[in-house]
Amino acid sequence: MKIGLIGNQNAGKTTLFNALTGMNATIGNWPGVTIERKEGYIKGNKDLLLVDTPGVYSLSPYTAEEKVTRQFCLEQHPDLIINIVDATALERSLYLTTQLAELDCDVIVALNMADILEKNGITLTEKKLEEMLGLTVIRISAKTGQGIPSLVDAIQKKTYRKNPHLKIYPDDIQKEIDHIASDLRKELEESPNAIFGAVNVFQSDPYYVALSNTSTKNEVKALEDKYGMDAEQIIADQRYRFVTRLTSACESRKVMPESLTDKIDRIVLNKWLCFPIFLLVMALMYFISVGVVGSLTSDFISALFNGSDSIEVFFHEVPFAIKGLGPLIGDAILNAGGSMWTADMVSNGIIGGISTVLSFIPQLVMLFLCLSLLEGSGYMSRIAFFLDKLFKRFGLSGKSIIPFIVGTGCSVPGVMTARTVEDPKEKEMTIMLTPFIPCNAKLPVMSLLASVIFPNYGWVISFVCYLMAIAIILLTSLLLKKVFFKGNNDSFISELPSYKMPSAYYAFRDVEDKTLDFLERAGTTIFLCTFLVWLFTRFTWTWQYVGPSDYTDMSTADIGSSMLASVGKVLAYLFIPAWGGHYSWGLTVSALQGLIAKEQVVSSLAVIAGDNVLALNGPFGFLADGSAGAPWIAFSFLAFNLFSIPCVSAVSAMRRELGSIKKLCFAMGMELAWAYLISSVFGIVGWGLNGFVGVMGL
Amino acid sequence: MSEPDETKHRQNLKPGDYGHLSDLKKGQRAIVLDFHNNNAALRRHLLDMGITKGVVIEVKKIAPFGDPVDISLRGYELAMRVEEMKGIDIQVLPENEAKTKHV
Numbered sequence: 015m016k017i018g019l020i021g022n023q024n025a026g027k028t029t030l031f032n033a034l035t036g037m038n039a040t041i042g043n044w045p046g047v048t049i050e051r052k053e054g055y056i057k058g059n060k061d062l063l064l065v066d067t068p069g070v071y072s073l074s075p076y077t078a079e080e081k082v083t084r085q086f087c088l089e090q091h092p093d094l095i096i097n098i099v100d101a102t103a104l105e106r107s108l109y110l111t112t113q114l115a116e117l118d119c120d121v122i123v124a125l126n127m128a129d130i131l132e133k134n135g136i137t138l139t140e141k142k143l144e145e146m147l148g149l150t151v152i153r154i155s156a157k158t159g160q161g162i163p164s165l166v167d168a169i170q171k172k173t174y175r176k177n178p179h180l181k182i183y184p185d186d187i188q189k190e191i192d193h194i195a196s197d198l199r200k201e202l203e204e205s206p207n208a209i210f211g212a213v214n215v216f217q218s219d220p221y222y223v224a225l226s227n228t229s230t231k232n233e234v235k236a237l238e239d240k241y242g243m244d245a246e247q248i249i250a251d252q253r254y255r256f257v258t259r260l261t262s263a264c265e266s267r268k269v270m271p272e273s274l275t276d277k278i279d280r281i282v283l284n285k286w287l288c289f290p291i292f293l294l295v296m297a298l299m300y301f302i303s304v305g306v307v308g309s310l311t312s313d314f315i316s317a318l319f320n321g322s323d324s325i326e327v328f329f330h331e332v333p334f335a336i337k338g339l340g341p342l343i344g345d346a347i348l349n350a351g352g353s354m355w356t357a358d359m360v361s362n363g364i365i366g367g368i369s370t371v372l373s374f375i376p377q378l379v380m381l382f383l384c385l386s387l388l389e390g391s392g393y394m395s396r397i398a399f400f401l402d403k404l405f406k407r408f409g410l411s412g413k414s415i416i417p418f419i420v421g422t423g424c425s426v427p428g429v430m431t432a433r434t435v436e437d438p439k440e441k442e443m444t445i446m447l448t449p450f451i452p453c454n455a456k457l458p459v460m461s462l463l464a465s466v467i468f469p470n471y472g473w474v475i476s477f478v479c480y481l482m483a484i485a486i487i488l489l490t491s492l493l494l495k496k497v498f499f500k501g502n503n504d505s506f507i508s509e510l511p512s513y514k515m516p517s518a519y520y521a522f523r524d525v526e527d528k529t530l531d532f533l534e535r536a537g538t539t540i541f542l543c544t545f546l547v548w549l550f551t552r553f554t555w556t557w558q559y560v561g562p563s564d565y566t567d568m569s570t571a572d573i574g575s576s577m578l579a580s581v582g583k584v585l586a587y588l589f590i591p592a593w594g595g596h597y598s599w600g601l602t603v604s605a606l607q608g609l610i611a612k613e614q615v616v617s618s619l620a621v622i623a624g625d626n627v628l629a630l631n632g633p634f635g636f637l638a639d640g641s642a643g644a645p646w647i648a649f650s651f652l653a654f655n656l657f658s659i660p661c662v663s664a665v666s667a668m669r670r671e672l673g674s675i676k677k678l679c680f681a682m683g684m685e686l687a688w689a690y691l692i693s694s695v696f697g698i699v700g701w702g703l704n705g706f707v708g709v710m711g712l
Numbered sequence: 713m714s715e716p717d718e719t720k721h722r723q724n725l726k727p728g729d730y731g732h733l734s735d736l737k738k739g740q741r742a743i744v745l746d747f748h749n750n751n752a753a754l755r756r757h758l759l760d761m762g763i764t765k766g767v768v769i770e771v772k773k774i775a776p777f778g779d780p781v782d783i784s785l786r787g788y789e790l791a792m793r794v795e796e797m798k799g800i801d802i803q804v805l806p807e808n809e810a811k812t813k814h815v
Contacts, residue, residue, distance in 0.1 A: 071761060072760035103788035267787065339756055
């Protein structure tokens with residue numbers, strides 16, 4: 015038996031789905047968390063398949079979510095629909111019920127949020143509602159589990175009412191709909207959902223008009239004139255009239271004093287306080303995850319795998335001598351008579367790759383936890399609410415801020431959180447723009463080059479980089495809005511949910527879910543690509559090993575004859591303007607490796623320069639030789655790394671969220687174009703300051 | 713009934729005055745007379761959300777920079793952009809009237 019779970023956004027669908035199936039889907043206290051359809055069997059019932067659907071307010075054919083849910087109802091032929099209804103917003107919720115009741119499918123109405131009805135001053139007689147609707151009504155609380163056994167019982171024993179197809183319209187409209195419905199039954203072979211179809215033919219729904227030959231123009235026109243509104247308005251109006259009759263008979267509401275949510279909102283949404291509070295919350299979140307957890311763990315984890323003499327904790331060098339897993343195994347291989355390249359592969363290629371992935375995890379977990387709490391509490395919706403006006407000017411949504419903030423940590427979860435932006439254009443733009451934000455992994459590149467450009471004011475460069483990122487994002491979004499995503503996209507219609515104490519259980523399950531997702535998706539890609547970079551920097555085209563003769567000392571390697579270097583030697587011609595008139599395959603190769611993972615950039619520079627600890631000298635001396643152009647050229651290299659294609663993990667996340675290779679290529683092309691343009695401008699300025707001498711290094 | 717101008721913003725509407733939903737101040741209530749929106753999808757969405765002729769809407773919260781606005785209707789709250797609210801014609805209701813619905 016196939017059972018569809020259908021309801022409004024934020025009605026508690028996912029919580030009910032989890033309670034019924036025992037599975038763990040992501041829950042948020044903001045509308046639109048379920049984007050894809052999820053399926054699972056009801057606990058202990060291998061024959062009851064439950065299908066979760068995106069939250070909708072109507073089965074109209076317009077938004078992506080509505081299309082998915084409507085398609086499910088019409089084409090997947092569910093045997094039963096559980097219509098989850100937010101009992102605290104009964105009137106709006108039952109509007110969807112009137113549409114579901116027109117389908118040729120039985121419907122159980124699950125009145126959710128039973129536990130907070132009283133607190134909201136609402137009393138409900140569900141028996142009366144059941145009589146008037148003709149559908150089985152069961153009062154539940156998906157959160158506390160109240161009423162769920164009786165829901166499962168009704169499904170198992172099929173004790174629910176058969177859908178009676180109530181007539182809810184006035185006689186003249188009902189007559190027309192019945193007429194169309196009987197025609198549809200003849201016209202459509204299997205004639206499913208004739209009443210639903212008829213109502214949609216009446217409203218000139220393009221899908222159904224194409225299916226039916228019935229000419230209804232004159233009759234509908236006459237009714238439109240009589241009611242003084244068009245057919246779509248008539249149907250919506252009549253549905254709501256029916257619903258209002260139900261609610262006024264079944265529901266009574268006490269006038270409540272100002273709710274706690276309203277009181278909190280008076281402070282949080284205050285004109286003068288909203289920004290300071292927002293900045294404080296963000297700073298706190300960032301401080302906890304990156305500042306505390308990140309700085310405590312990432313160096314430590316890296317040391318465990320790769321070995322070290324000291325690690326950095328809270329920006330202080332702490333002695334921490336450890337051999338590390340990689341060197342241990344590498345030495346074991348050598349002692350057992352293994353070749354140098356095997357030791358190099360295992361130690362630097364494989365274990366190095368694993369440590370890159372794992373060193374991210376602790377701060378990512380903390381970041382996910384903070385975000386989950388922000389979502390669960392309802393504050394995230396407020397951020398989107400008060401920033402909307404600002405972002406709308408640039409063709410973005412207030413919700414775009416969340417991916418951008420998350421993106422300062424890592425673009426992968428940043429791109430993933432963009433799914434909560436409703437408008438498809440705003441969502442795509444947000445996905446494409448998020449990688450421009452300098453992420454954690456770009457910090458080492460930034461701090462290295464900043465120390466070269468402005469030895470004593472490195473932080474100024476970091477600050478300038480963030481400002482440039484913001485400027486690029488705003489410029490690009492304006493450009494995209496004007497050129498590629500034309501049209502009116504003013505459609506911010508969303509709810510401000512009540513503040514809730516976030517559930518610790520669900521927060522932890524959510525974090526677990528996202529972390530595993532990151533490990534699986536980004537982890538495997540990062541690992542694979544780190545390994546590929548290892549391969550291409552260690553071998554020539556004829557598979558001769560040119561790696562280090564001592565695998566722990568990279569300065570003994572001859573990267574210059576590797577495959578990657580030969581590619582870099584060709585591409586370096588393209589980068590002559592960007593590198594300020596210098597032909598440098600070393601910089602080019604390092605920038606190329608940055609396209610795979612930004613962590614690689616600094617270590618690649620070090621390896622090519624033949625140093626384990628990088629001071630910009632040797633082949634990269636022109637970045638720091640004290641000439642007037644040098645800081646400009648150094649900044650050009652930095653800018654290319656900051657604004658080009660983020661890294662393979664972010665690209666794979668973008669591909670998944672954009673859902674189209676074409677759009678992904680567009681986004682990557684745009685990023686490359688920006689990076690090349692900006693770095694060329696800075697590079698040429700640097701070249702000019704150095705007097706436009708001929709190309710160096712050729 | 714005098715039709716409100718297409719776009720003009722009217723300030724300080726008093727009970728009984730005609731205007732657009734976007735003209736209301738925080739705490740004011742009004743009854744919807746008609747609405748127009750050139751975007752078919754958006755228009756249908758507004759209808760689906762219960763913004764039909766005769767419904768009573770109260771302005772609950774206005775975002776710090778004036779847009780969007782959180783309104784309450786049919787026993788729930790909804791945030792929408794001022795741009796959409798300009799297309800909704802209303803008549804302002806007295807503030808102290810009992811909160812019953814006009815359908």
